[in-house]
Structures are given as structure tokens and as C-alpha cells.
Amino acid sequence: MDRQTGGEADWPGREALHDLAACLRFYSRLPVPQMPGEGDPHRTPDFARLPRMLPLAGAILALPAAVVLAATWIGGLGPFLAATLAVGTLAATTGGLHEDGLADLADGLGAGGDRDRMLTIMRDSRIGSYGAIALFLGLALRIGALATLLDRIGAAAAIALVLAAALSRLAALAPMVLLPPARSDGLSAAAGRPTGSSLGVAAALGVALCLASLPFGLGLAGVAAMAGLSALAVWPVTSLARNKLGGQTGDVIGACQQVAEIAGLLGLVAAMAP
Known part of the structure; x- marks a missing residue:
């Protein structure tokens, strides 16, 4: 007999799909x-469970930027223009959510x-000189x-962009x-902390995405450098957040x-040095 949840029959993968959509x-x-x-x-996401799908969500969010990167490179725009358009596409897809966090934290600290x-400065919607510098350097x-x-690796850089987006969200x-x-x-106070099982699923997805990228020219050393440096960074x-702010915020x-x-991207660059 099917279990019923909210008037709908349950089915395998249902909660995972809902978490991915959220x-x-x-x-x-x-x-x-x-x-x-x-x-x-539109309800507030359940951050105890939601993070398990973050690596996969990050990879999906980076797909439009990866397509732009590969298409403009193959189309002859050159590496700088292709990379700029790809990063712009990724920022447009996410609404600059993480870039805003970087700028706000730089302004506050x-x-x-x-x-x-x-903390008051970090909540200010205006950007200061430290935030502007951090934003410029990050881009x-x-x-x-x-x-x-x-x-160095041609259109395979698009795979690197997808993997970096996935691993960075896991590390975050x-x-x-x-x-x-x-x-x-x-929001972080209301969101709570991820459960151990959620973190385990997220880590497994990160490993799976790393393995899936190997046939596309990134190499074992390159993927290991991406994963290791993403985690260390x-x-x-x-x-700093612990010492200066006493905790974490969305920023x-x-x-x-x-x-x-x-x-992660710089680690791959170093691993792919000619």
C-alpha cells in the first residue's frame, strides 16, 4: 500500500526532488x-535536510554558464571574452547572491x-570600498x-566550471x-544546521560529481586539487567569522x-600547468 503524504502517493526520490527544487x-x-x-x-526551506542536494543544485545552476563558456570559446570569441560572459551568466542565474555575501563580509570585517x-555594516545594502575591492578581485x-x-584544456573548462560550482557549495x-x-x-538562526545524514548525502554527491568529471580531461590530479583547495579555502x-562575529550569517x-x-579553479589551473 502506498504511503500518503499531503494527499499524494509517496514514491522513491520524492523528497530528494523536492529538496533539489527548493x-x-x-x-x-x-x-x-x-x-x-x-x-x-515559497515556504522557508528546511536547512536541516535541504543541503544534501546542494552539490547537485550547484552543478545545475552552473550549466547555463558552462554552455555559454563552451559555445563562445568554440565560436571564436577568445578566452577572456568567453570567460567574462560565462561568469556574468552565472551571476545572473544566481542573482549575485554569493557575490553579495562576499562584498558584505569584506565591508564588515x-x-x-x-x-x-x-554586523550592522554587513546588513547595509550599500557597498563600501572593501566590498567593492573584494567583489572586483573575486570576479x-x-x-x-x-x-x-x-x-590549457579548451572547452573542458566548462566541466571545470560546473564542478567548481558544485564543490564550492558543498564546502560552504x-x-x-x-x-x-x-x-x-x-535567516541562519531560523534555518538551523544540516543533519549528519544530509551532510553524508551531500559529500557522496560531491564525490560522484568529481568521478563523473574525470573522463572530460580534468585529470585525477586536477580534480583532487579542486576538491582539496575548495575545502581548505x-x-x-x-x-574570521568565529573570531570577529561570534558565528555565521548568510553573508x-x-x-x-x-x-x-x-x-578550486586556481587549483585546477596549477594542476594543468604546461
Whole structure:
């Protein structure tokens, strides 16, 4: 007999599909339709369970940018223009969510002062000089890394972009797991922490995506460098958040994703050195 949930028959993979759809809605501007048997698609996501699908959601979010990267490279625009258009496409797909987090965190930590002052600055919608510098450097490093990869491995750089997007979102779970919310009234306070089983599924998906990328010219050393540096890059950001803010916020998580993505791409560049 079928189990019933919300008036709809249960089926294998139902919750995973719902979590994937919720991830795509929360982390992007994509018009994701309501899934069969899904409840209110606009409710606050369940972050205890939702993160298990983050690596797969990250890979899907990067697909339009990967297509743009490969198509413009093959079309003869050259590595710099192709990489710039791809990074622009990715930012448009996500609404600049993580870039905004990086800029806000840089503004808060750069301004200094006590914890409350830094958190107040991070909530300000205006961007300051530290945020602008961080945003510029983040975009420049991603564009430069992709342009270099196009020179060295050609259109396979599109696979690297997808894998970097997936691994960086997995790595960005670190502050959610290790730190308490820095604010009592922020989204991170209401979201809670991922469960151990959610983290296990997310890690398994990350490994599966790494293995799936191997036949596309990234090489074992390159994939290992991407995964290792993505994971390592979030620790300084997490430590700063612990020492300066007393916990994590959405901006800290967004900054971790950006730093992890940059580190992963740079690791692959180094591994693919001629």
C-alpha cells in the first residue's frame, strides 16, 4: 500500500526532488515550477535536510554558464571574452547572491570595530570600498582562471566550471556546521544546521560529481586539487567569522562559496600547468 503524504502517493526520490527544487529556488533566479506532491514552494526551506542536494543544485545552476563558456570559446570569441560572459551568466542565474555575501563580509570585517558594528555594516545594502575591492578581485580571479583553463584544456573548462560550482557549495556548508548563528533574528538562526545524514548525502554527491568529471580531461590530479583547495579555502573565512562575529550569517556562507570556487579553479589551473 502506498504511503500518503499531503494527499499524494509517496514514491522513491520524492523528497530528494523536492529538496533539489527548493535549493534551486533559494539559490537562484530560475523559475522552478512546483514539483508533484510538493507543499508550498515559497515556504522557508528546511536547512536541516535541504543541503544534501546542494552539490547537485550547484552543478545545475552552473550549466547555463558552462554552455555559454563552451559555445563562445568554440565560436571564436577568445578566452577572456568567453570567460567574462560565462561568469556574468552565472551571476545572473544566481542573482549575485554569493557575490553579495562576499562584498558584505569584506565591508564588515574591513570596517572593524566591535561585533555589533560589523554586523550592522554587513546588513547595509550599500557597498563600501572593501566590498567593492573584494567583489572586483573575486570576479577577476574567476574570469582569469577560466580564461587560463580555456587556453590549457579548451572547452573542458566548462566541466571545470560546473564542478567548481558544485564543490564550492558543498564546502560552504562548513560555517553552518561549525558555527552558531551570529544573529538571533537572521535567516541562519531560523534555518538551523544540516543533519549528519544530509551532510553524508551531500559529500557522496560531491564525490560522484568529481568521478563523473574525470573522463572530460580534468585529470585525477586536477580534480583532487579542486576538491582539496575548495575545502581548505573556507577555513580562514570560517575562523574570521568565529573570531570577529561570534558565528555565521548568510553573508559568511556566501563568502565561503565564492572563496571556495576561486580556490578550486586556481587549483585546477596549477594542476594543468604546461
